[in-house]
Amino acid sequence: SANTSFAMPHTRDLPTNILFNMDTPVIAAVNGAAAGYGLDMALGCDMRIGGTSTKLVPGFAKRGIVPESGGTWYLPRLIGWAKATEIGFRGNNLSAAEAKEIGLLNDVVADEDVLTVAKEWAAEIAANAPLAIQSMKRLFRHGLTEDFESHSHHVLLQTMTLFRTHDFKESVQAFMERRDPRFEGR
Known part of the structure; x- marks a missing residue:
């Protein structure tokens, strides 16, 4: 050998x-x-x-x-x-x-x-929301080895977490005000 x-x-x-x-x-x-x-x-x-x-x-x-x-x-x-x-x-x-x-x-x-x-x-x-980008990369990476059901569960958990961030709230406010969002990564 x-x-x-x-x-x-x-x-x-x-x-x-x-x-x-x-x-x-x-x-x-x-x-x-x-x-x-x-x-x-x-x-x-x-x-x-x-x-x-x-x-x-x-x-x-x-x-x-x-x-x-x-x-x-x-x-x-x-x-x-x-x-x-x-x-x-x-x-x-x-x-x-x-x-x-x-x-x-x-x-x-x-x-x-x-x-x-x-x-x-x-x-x-x-220029995009950094927490969303980071979550997306993690999800892409984990999706390589997960079955669809497990992956969908992880996507839901990440989505619920992101809904509570300042950046998500800022994106909604910016949409309502017809302006570009100012993301802070929090």
Whole structure:
């Protein structure tokens, strides 16, 4: 059997695990090639913005290894089993257009605009109610492993909690006054 003594004893501290467990949305600005660990890091983000010359390089099989930082977990959840196995087993590079078509990139913009667009998306998200965004990310995450009935129960609990927040009351007041809400995260 293979010697696995070099393996990390605790994978919960891997950056991809930290990204997944964060309640804050994370946007990857992918400019150029995302290969190996960098590809796994991008897949671990909630959204990915790429440039026209962005290339995703899933060449693990061609190097005799597997995506060691979450890729085997993220890929089938992001794009389905058949596409994940095709990409993983064949190991062919994906252009930005191909990656967007199958859902690995949310948007493709001019290379010089990647970071700007990612920041614009972040600002748009940050303008929303932070407690609702955090709850939504937790619910998305838990929904990956829960049955529908359990998940619906958790959604109801989160909704009831959010109904009692200052931010929800502010959103109702802002709606009545026909103005944008001023969320405070409480």
